[in-house]
Amino acid sequence: MKKIIIIILISVFFVFNSIFGDEIPDRIVSLAPNVTEILFALDLGNRVIGVTNYCDYPEEARKIPKIGGMSNPSLEAVVSLKPDIVVMTTDGNQKKFEERLRSLKIKTYVFKSRRLSELPQGIRDMGSALGAREKASSFSSEMEKTISKFGRTLPSAKKTKILFIIWPEPLIVAGYGTAIDDVITLLGGENIASKTKVTYPKFSIEEIIRQAPDLIFIGKGHTNIKEASKGLLKKIGAVPAVKTGAVFFVSDNLYRLGPRVVKGIEEMAECLKQKY
Amino acid sequence: MSKTKILIFIAASVFIFSASVFLGPKAINPFALTGTDREIIFLIRLPRAIVAALMGIALGASGAVLQGILRNPLADPYILGISSGAALTAALGLLSGLFFFGNLSLPLTAFIGAFFASIIVGSFGWRRGGIWPDRLLLAGVGLSFLFYSVLMLLISISSDEGMRRALLWIFGDLSIADWSLIPYGFLLIIAGLYLSVSRAKALNALMLGDELAHSLGFSVNRERLLLFVSVALMTAASVSLGGTIGFIGLIIPHIVRFFIGADNRIVIPVSAICGGAFLCMADLIGKSVMAPIEIPSGIVTAIIGSPYFLYLLRRRDVLNL
Numbered sequence: 001m002k003k004i005i006i007i008i009l010i011s012v013f014f015v016f017n018s019i020f021g022d023e024i025p026d027r028i029v030s031l032a033p034n035v036t037e038i039l040f041a042l043d044l045g046n047r048v049i050g051v052t053n054y055c056d057y058p059e060e061a062r063k064i065p066k067i068g069g070m071s072n073p074s075l076e077a078v079v080s081l082k083p084d085i086v087v088m089t090t091d092g093n094q095k096k097f098e099e100r101l102r103s104l105k106i107k108t109y110v111f112k113s114r115r116l117s118e119l120p121q122g123i124r125d126m127g128s129a130l131g132a133r134e135k136a137s138s139f140s141s142e143m144e145k146t147i148s149k150f151g152r153t154l155p156s157a158k159k160t161k162i163l164f165i166i167w168p169e170p171l172i173v174a175g176y177g178t179a180i181d182d183v184i185t186l187l188g189g190e191n192i193a194s195k196t197k198v199t200y201p202k203f204s205i206e207e208i209i210r211q212a213p214d215l216i217f218i219g220k221g222h223t224n225i226k227e228a229s230k231g232l233l234k235k236i237g238a239v240p241a242v243k244t245g246a247v248f249f250v251s252d253n254l255y256r257l258g259p260r261v262v263k264g265i266e267e268m269a270e271c272l273k274q275k276y
Numbered sequence: 277m278s279k280t281k282i283l284i285f286i287a288a289s290v291f292i293f294s295a296s297v298f299l300g301p302k303a304i305n306p307f308a309l310t311g312t313d314r315e316i317i318f319l320i321r322l323p324r325a326i327v328a329a330l331m332g333i334a335l336g337a338s339g340a341v342l343q344g345i346l347r348n349p350l351a352d353p354y355i356l357g358i359s360s361g362a363a364l365t366a367a368l369g370l371l372s373g374l375f376f377f378g379n380l381s382l383p384l385t386a387f388i389g390a391f392f393a394s395i396i397v398g399s400f401g402w403r404r405g406g407i408w409p410d411r412l413l414l415a416g417v418g419l420s421f422l423f424y425s426v427l428m429l430l431i432s433i434s435s436d437e438g439m440r441r442a443l444l445w446i447f448g449d450l451s452i453a454d455w456s457l458i459p460y461g462f463l464l465i466i467a468g469l470y471l472s473v474s475r476a477k478a479l480n481a482l483m484l485g486d487e488l489a490h491s492l493g494f495s496v497n498r499e500r501l502l503l504f505v506s507v508a509l510m511t512a513a514s515v516s517l518g519g520t521i522g523f524i525g526l527i528i529p530h531i532v533r534f535f536i537g538a539d540n541r542i543v544i545p546v547s548a549i550c551g552g553a554f555l556c557m558a559d560l561i562g563k564s565v566m567a568p569i570e571i572p573s574g575i576v577t578a579i580i581g582s583p584y585f586l587y588l589l590r591r592r593d594v595l596n597l
Contacts, residue, residue, distance in 0.1 A: 169382070169451070169452040170449045170451050170452060171451060193568070195568075196568060196569050198569055201568070201569040202451070202569060202570045202571075202572070203568055203569065203570070204301055204451075204563060204567055204568040204569070204570055205320050205451060206300065206301055206302075206316050206320055206321070206563075206568075207301065207567065207568035209312060209315055209316055209319075209320070210302070210312060210316070212312075231452070231454055235319045235320060235454070238311075238312075238315055
């Protein structure tokens with residue numbers, strides 16, 4: 001008799017749960033570093049059971065089993081983790097991979113934001129799909145506040161010419177369509193590399209001299225970035241940014257369209273304040 | 277080959293070299309230089325054009341020499357594994373964040389790799405007191421595969437940014453050209469070029485076969501070793517100046533032979549000049565057509581060079597070498 005009651009209670013619980021409860025996936029695989037960061041920001045980190053080799057933030061993400069790269073994740077590794085859902089992006093993951101997962105009856109969620117302005121809504125949508133609606137909503141509102149605050153307070157009358165260097169030799173810069181480009185525009189600056197319509201172009205040094213940027217950011221991608229930049233900075237020694245000491249070494253907060261962009265915006269705004 | 281033909285070659289090369297300095301993403305009038313123009317020319321374009329010329333010279337000449345000593349029309353300077361050795365050490369240097377020598381770190385680590393790769397490939401090719409062409413070629417191919425696969429292994433297991441840059445550099449990048457690189461590159465390449473031109477007669481004999489060369493009075497082993505050293509010097513210097521740039525070492529000597537025959541006393545210097553001019557031109561195109569985005573020169577050389585080579589191949593009946 002006892003057994004039967006327990007069985008009935010358990011089944012009632014499950015029925016209720018599936019009807020009324022938010023369906024929270026227990027086992028999430030992330031196929032992109034920015035997705036991983038968002039998942040952790042939404043307190044879903046403990047449910048993430050698989051990440052890419054590039055997912056190195058936050059620290060806890062490093063310990064999660066790896067499933068390969070972004071463009072070439074291992075299907076076998078993903079399937080063997082038995083995920084409830086696989087979260088991917090349109091920016092770096094292949095659509096084919098999603099189709100293959102679906103054909104194996106594995107649920108997927110595709111994060112579609114690619115620009116700063118789309119990020120808060122993207123996080124909100126992802127939150128509702130993964131059962132973290134409230135956290136996502138408050139997080140996104142906070143982010144929207146920061147974005148609009150800097151959008152209103154900083155823009156100066158004169159457009160400051162800015163260049164964001166990802167790596168000095170060979171010269172790779174942040175171009176059109178990157179979060180970095182969006183933040184430069186947001187802060188009232190003009191990204192001198194955004195006319196190229198390429199996200200991370202191999203850029204001409206001559207063009208830097210000609211455009212004469214007022215401010216240069218150099219992103220941290222490597223421990224010795226300061227040493228590695230010396231040669232380039234010597235060559236462009238005559239542009240206003242270098243002459244006036246407006247060369248800032250900044251973090252990699254803006255490299256990924258994820259929760260850290262807020263910090264990245266604040267960091268850039270701080271540098272702009274120092275300059276003016 | 278007449279004197280006038282050589283003069284035309286030289287004049288055309290000088291013209292292309294100047295074009296690569298004064299044309300570019302934006303043309304600069306040499307008679308009305310502004311301050312910015314002067315900076316661009318002296319800090320960026322001139323060192324870059326010189327590096328391009330030096331690399332092209334080294335690749336053209338060493339390609340011609342190598343095809344001769346290996347008696348193989350498919351030989352190019354990179355087949356010996358020198359470039360992959362350089363790429364591997366350069367990548368290791370970038371990965372471990374070695375910056376002892378500031379600006380020169382990348383070229384230096386690359387040169388060290390090229391140097392040791394030449395010694396290794398040379399010692400594998402060595403048997404019974406001399407270098408054997410077939411052994412050298414196979415050792416080079418084997419080593420190339422080994423070095424490249426280790427490099428690819430590093431790239432695939434590393435999420436480090438440095439590896440991606442190493443990869444970019446491997447495909448040839450002249451944008452890091454800098455005055456500080458030029459003197460030592462110049463010395464090594466001129467030394468190699470001098471050595472190879474001075475042994476050109478011996479190379480002519482070697483191409484006829486070892487016995488014939490011997491009966492013509494050449495010490496086969498000694499000549500081959502000297503020629504190998506000249507190739508190693510030039511290739512190592514060129515790789516360390518700007519990575520690997522394909523096509524020139526393989527195809528330029530053939531194009532030159534189409535026009536002037538197979539006498540190495542002329543083929544080597546003319547391949548050097550044409551190689552230099554051709555890389556200057558390719559770099560000019562690469563940095564101009566999509567400016568301010570730059571296309572790596574290694575891609576441009578093959579895209580514009582290969583169709584021309586195929587066209588020549590169709591038209592010619594007799595192939596030298």
